[in-house]
Amino acid sequence: MADNNDAAEGTFPAYDAQAIETKWQRVWEEEDLYKTDTDPAKPKKYVLEMFPYPSGDLHMGHARNYTIGDAMARQARMRGYDVLHPMGFDAFGLPAENAAIKHNTQASKWTHQNIAQAVRTMKRMGFSYDYDRMFNTCDPEYYKWGQWMFIQMWKKGLAYRATSPVNWCPTCKTVLANEQVVEGRCWRCGSVPEKRNLSQWYLKITDYAQELLDDLDKLTGWPENVKAQQRNWIGRSEGAEIDFRLAAEDGVTPTDRKVTVFTTRADTLFGVSFMVLPPESDLAAELVAGTQYEDDFKALKAATEKVSAVDRQGSEREKHGVFTGRYVINPINGRPAPVWVADYVLMDYGTGAVMGVPCGDQRDFDFARKYGLEIAPIICEKDDPLYEELKDEKELRVRSVDWDKAMVAEGYLVQSGEFTGLKGGKHSEAVDAITAWLKEHDCGRPTVQFRLRDWLISRQRYWGNPIPMIHCDHCGDVPVPEDELPVLLPENLDLGAGDTLAEYAPFYETTCPKCGRPAKRITDTMDTFTCSSWYYLRYCDPHNDEAPFSKEAVDRWMPVDNYIGGIEHAILHLLYSRFWTKVLRDLGMVDVDEPFTNLLCQGMVKDENGDTMSKSKGNVVPPSSVIDPYGADTMRLAILFVAPPEKDFDWDPEAVAGANRFIKRAWRVVWQLVEGAEAGHVDPKALDANAKELNRVLHEMGIKCTNDFDRGQFNTAISAVMELTNAASKYVNDVDAEKRDGALCYRVAHDIVTMLAPICPHWAEELFHEALGREGSVYNEPWPEFDAAQAKSDxxxxxxxxxxxxxxxxxxxxxxxxxxxxxxxxxxxxxxxxxxxxxxxxxxxxxxxxxxxx
Known part of the structure; x- marks a missing residue:
């Protein structure tokens, strides 16, 4: 792989990437160089990249993620840290099951084949993982402890089973957690989910909603956009629950039965002209049962099941509704309000019932206009003519208005009884006053609601961690005895023929641990995000067969100091991991409140046309396409130099070629610098003008490179080394060999090699030994120190x-x-x-x- 300049020099070996990389990968493995140190005298640094799903070989997106983490881990080791840098595989999941069906094989066999190939690629890219700590989440030694933790949550009241409307993906043929429905579609396949009533298992993440929200303020090392997404998803709302009594068949006599709504705008209570229930509501079905409205209700419900939640809530979409024939009584003024069923209301918002205030909400306004319902103005700005007309009205007088759209629900209350004239709006005096009135009259109360719902973990697929529960008709749901864990997946199902756990008697037939009667094992498997919610803890103590991990080990390594992964996990994996950590803390297993101190969400690698790389598009660039012609170090250098790590970039073959030209040039410059030079003390006062300038650039660029490494800005850190290399090249070209300062030349060569070592490890290792004549590994070489005083220019x-x-x-x-x-x-x-x-x-x-x- 020599270029013309290499050949012309003739005094040092050519840069042969393939030979060098093969050599050092073998040496590293033989010497177990990357085994984790356990020196309590050193500060620790836990560097972790989100582990991959083994759907095939690694692609350039993986390469970018792992190269970022590897550069961090290598440099931290050189900075004197005890470094934990592990890797494994998120190995359960639907894609492997579908691939196994397609290729007529077992999911386990398919998964392990892909893992073996991915590991070969990781080693070829020179990643400094402690492979002794590697595990796969489909290993029984791992998923046993996931089952054990589920049972601990069951004992603590955090795991439960309930029948409720769930998101059913017709393509994946399984349920989805709310977080897995992204913009109204399945996060995995893009299909529009349907709503189905199923008995499913949940984890009570809502018990931690407030803490999950509050502790976002502690995460100063996280990107603000990730924290904003989590805040929005948790969705804390301060408001009031208001009880509307259901009217008797006459429509005006209140019964003892209540319909409770949640609202952040109690000040608009006088403007309620109807109540809305979602089509999934059991109450709605009960109210219309046997009435003239039942057929229309069933038709609306069936139609709504085909529409995504996002589309249902869209302000531009036409609303559809059915009257139930029943009324509720407004607690604040005694007026009856008709109860309707409408497709723009969701079951999982608030209490599942919504008060319709058409004067201040556009969706309510559109619905009221369509079905001829009352629109009563109850809040106006003082410069609105209506305010002058209605400011002294205590009772509703205007029953309809000729508006084109809802008013902005801000201003002052009108037609609102004793509260007329108060300032309205969120957190207003009118809200406080009316909420206090409701509480005093025992028909409402202040409360806090969260958008976050409990985590639905049941999956109706084979390739996942079995839920360790048994159902007994006599004893109910009973956990599998802990000494019988793990509940193993059978490996002889014919998935292609449609075999499932639910139909495989040898799996589900068992006896009740309590009473000994025949019982049935739960056949749902857990959401794969349960496996990835604690894997970073297992890395601290991966061979423990007595517990998920020892507290001593996690106390040493946790929290993760630098976590690197995609922004697409902002709500899913990252939120679930925070929840899991807090549960384990409360179980006394860990002391940390948060799992990840610093989070770096790397940008996406796109193709030359700016399209996101994906296997389905056929535009994936495999790492081998760069490693084969140029070597892994060129690939690593190009990935880190082309853009800041958090930015997207378009894959550019010319950038790779440019990186290769630089790596060869730096190779040549290092050899030129060490010719006739040797290590020694550099006396800045004794340097001539040329040497003094090189020494100044060394310290200036060394400081810049170090600072940029600390900030994770590898592209500018590399630029600093490039500037130093240019200065060194100028020095050796301008100054005859016999007049060069040998100690300075050796120092510059050494520092170029060590500063590029985290990025180009094979290249650096070869030069460290062959050019610099050093023993040991450059990976164990201390990071060079630089002097700000010497970096100053005269x-x-x-x-x-x-x-x-x-x-x-x-x-x-x-x-x-x-x-x-x-x-x-x-x-x-x-x-x-x-x-x-x-x-x-x-x-x-x-x-x-x-x-x-x-």
Whole structure:
């Protein structure tokens, strides 16, 4: 792989990436170089990339993620940290099951084949993982402890079974948690989910809703957009629950039965002109049962099941509804309000019932206009003509209005009884006053609601962690005895023939652990996000067969210091992991409140046309396409140099070629620097002008590289090394070998190698041994230290302006006085000043001299 310059030099070996990388990967493995140190005297650094799903070989998106983490881990080791840098595989899941069906094989066999290939690729890319800690979530030794933790949550009241409307994906043929319905579609396949009533297992993440929200403020090392997404998903709302009594068949006599709504706008209570229930509501079905409205209700419910939740809530979508024939009584004014069923209301908002206030809500307004329902103005701005008309009205007088759209529900209450004239709006005096009235009259209460719903973990598929529960008709749901864990997946199902756990008697037939009667094992498997919610803890103690991990191990390593992964996991994996950590803390298993201190969401790698790479599009660039012609170090360098890690970038083959040209040039410069040089003390006072400038650039760029590494800005860290390499090349080209400062040359060569070592490890290892003549591994070499005083230049370039326009640039002593700067500037532009009268000179030391001349 020699280029012309390499051949022309002739005094050092050519850069042969394939030979070098093969050599050092073998040495690293033989010497077990990346085994985790356990030196309590050192500070710890836990660097972790989100582990992959083994659907096939790794692609360039994986390569970017893992190269970022690997550079962090390697540099941390060189900075004196005890580093934990593990890797494994998120191995359960639907894609493997579907692939096994397609290829007529077992999911386990398919998964392990892909894992083996991915590991080979990881090693070929030179990643410094402690492979001794590697595990797969489909290993019984791992998923046993996931089952054990489920049972602990069951004992603590955090796991339960309930029958409720769930999101059913018709393509994946399983249920989805709310978080897995993204913009109204299945997060995995893109299908529109349907609503079905099923008995499912849940984890009570809502018990931690407030803490999950509050502790976001602790995560100062997380991107703000990730925290914002979690805040929005948790969705805390302060408001009131209001009880409307259901009216008797006469429509006006209140019964003892209540319909409770949640609202953040109790101040609009006088404007309620109807009540709305979602089509999934059991109460709605009960109210219409046996009435003239039942058929229309069933038709609406069936139609609604085919529409996504996002589309149902859209303000532009036409609303559809059915009257139930029944009424509720408004507690604050005694007026009856008709109960309707409407497709724009969701079962999982608030209490599942909504009060319709059409004057202040556009969706309610559209629904009221369509079905001829009352629209009563009860809140107006003072400059609205209606305010003057209604400001003294205590009772509703205007029963309909000729509006085109709902009003903005802000302003002052009108037609609102004793509360007329109060300022309305969220958190307003009217809200407080009416909520207090409701509480006093025992028909409402202040409350807090969350958008977050309990985590639905049941999956009706085979390739997952079995839920360790048994159902007995006599004893109910009973956990599997802990000494019988793990509940193993059978490996002889014919998935292609449609075999499922629910139909496989040898799996589900069992006896009740309590009474010994025949019982049935639960055949749902857990959402794969349960496996990825605690894997980072298992890495701390991966071979423990007595517990998920020892507390001593997690106390040493947790929390993860640097976590790297995609923004697409902002709500799913990251929220679930935070919840799981807090549960384990409350079980006394960990001491940390949060699992990840610093989060880096790397940008996506797109193809040359700017399209996101995906296997379905056929535009994936495999790492081998770069490694085969150029080597892994070139790929790593190109990935980190082309853009800041958090930014997307379009894959550019020319960027790869450019990275390869630089790596060869740096190789050549290092060899040129060490020719006749040896390690020694560099005395900055004894350096000549050329050497002094190289030494200055060394310290300036070394400081910049170090600081940029600390900030995770690898592209600018690499740029700093490039500038140093350019300065070194100039030095060896301008200064004869016998006149060069040997100690400085060796120091510069050493620092170029060590600063690039986290990024180009094979290249650096070879030069460390062969060019620098060092023993051991560059990975164990201390990170070089730099001196800010030596980075300062003796001179500085300043601009010389005439009337604000730059006319010249001059180099002057860095400590030059103002009068010296003025004199030097006038001399530099003497020709332009000839014949002009200088009126004023403005001197900004270190930056510019501006001469005002007429």
């Amino acid at each position: 001179t500085v370039e300043i601009a010389v302006q005439i009337k604000g326009k730059v006319r010249a640039r001059i180099n002057v002593p860095a400590d030059a006085a103002k009068d010296e700067l003025e004199a030097a500037a006038k001399e530099a532009v003497a020709a332009q000043l000839e014949g002009k009268d200088i009126k004023k000179v403005i001197v900004v030391p270190g930056r510019l001299v501006n001469i005002v001349a007429l």
